Amino acid sequence: MTGSPLADAVLIGIVGLLVGSFLNVVIYRLPLMMERQWADECTQYAQDSGLLAQASQPAEKAAERFNLLVPRSRCPSCGHGIRWFENVPVLSWLALRGRCAACKAPISARYPLVELATGALFYACAAKWGWTATTAVWCVFCAALVALTFIDWDTTLLPDDITLPLLWGGLLASAAGLTAVPLTDAVIGATAGYLSLWAVYWGFKLATGKEGMGYGDFKLFAALGAWFGWQALVPIILLASVIGALVGIAMKFASSLRDGKYVPFGPFLAGGGFAALLWGPGRIMQAVFSTLGLA
Known part of the structure; x- marks a missing residue:
């Protein structure tokens, strides 16, 4: 110091x-x-x-x-x-x-x-x-998201070795008062984050017979819910979906999609997490509405 x-x-x-x-x-x-x-x-x-x-x-x-x-x-x-x-x-x-x-x-x-x-x-x-313990825990959060972003982009893997400690870290940080999120909101956020993408996964699979995302995405979204609370889940998933769709369309027109014509979703979830950290969920919603021409 x-x-x-x-x-x-x-x-x-x-x-x-x-x-x-x-x-x-x-x-x-x-x-x-x-x-x-x-x-x-x-x-x-x-x-x-x-x-x-x-x-x-x-x-x-x-x-x-x-x-x-x-x-x-x-x-x-x-x-x-x-x-x-x-x-x-x-x-x-x-x-x-x-x-x-x-x-x-x-x-x-x-x-x-x-x-x-x-x-x-x-x-x-x-x-x-x-120079606080709050800075330390959010720096750990950022390091984990950076690693997950590039690992998922390269391999479409979101390792449990990172996502699960990140999830528990968010809950423990909330319990210790190192984030502004009450523990109840963090627990609900983790649960809702996991179950929401789990439901989307199974709905898409039953409708198409294909897997639209991996289980690692559920765990990452649950971790974001633990760090930011359930109130931030909708802004994060909206931003991730909009930016992911735009990037996917751009890659399709540039003929740069990899085999299987897929774009990993984890990097965009991580981007939503960074946006929530730097600007807050309210600013995310404004950015999404501006991107969609609704603002």
Whole structure:
């Protein structure tokens, strides 16, 4: 704590840049870790069922550690280990001109953008609430949403490892008085958020025989209900639906829709959560009505 609100916000924003650098690791590795876990479970089931011979060299598997901390980050093109001074948020990417120090392969601009977005969100939280526990919990909220946004966009997965702690975190933060949402409203918000999208999912599936969204969307919307209360659910879902539809239409005309012609919904739910945090549900409704030409 520096004593200056602006300096405190800048300092926490810098912490956000560092957290954003770690989120890049989470975004890339967590889906791979999930896939490996599923593959291991399938293999174990096949072995237990006698459909597959038992592995003869289990020790090799133990040596292949892969998690959020190990192995060290490397260039996917040449395997060059990223040194600490090549991993300074934003600055290293600029100094390297967006290329690997060893093989000069391009490094996606998304890495510094994730860092900048996280830093900006941390700064906004600190500017609003100062050097407080409330700032800390909302910074955790922002970090979780950033990770979920990009994981879902890349893989259409919303990992339980993030959505469920986010849900419980919102309820605990409400119970501790760290958000402006009464605990009753948070519990109702979590319940209504989950059940509303669950009902939409089953209604769409019964009507069309297709799945319009995944269970992760239910859990994410429930988490948003826990953080913002049931009153914010309608503004958030309206904003997410409108922006999602506009993006989907734009991608269709640009022929950039992926196989299956789908657009993941999680990033737009997360966007509604960011809007609720920064501007409040009332401003969201005004923005939606303006977008639809109703204002």
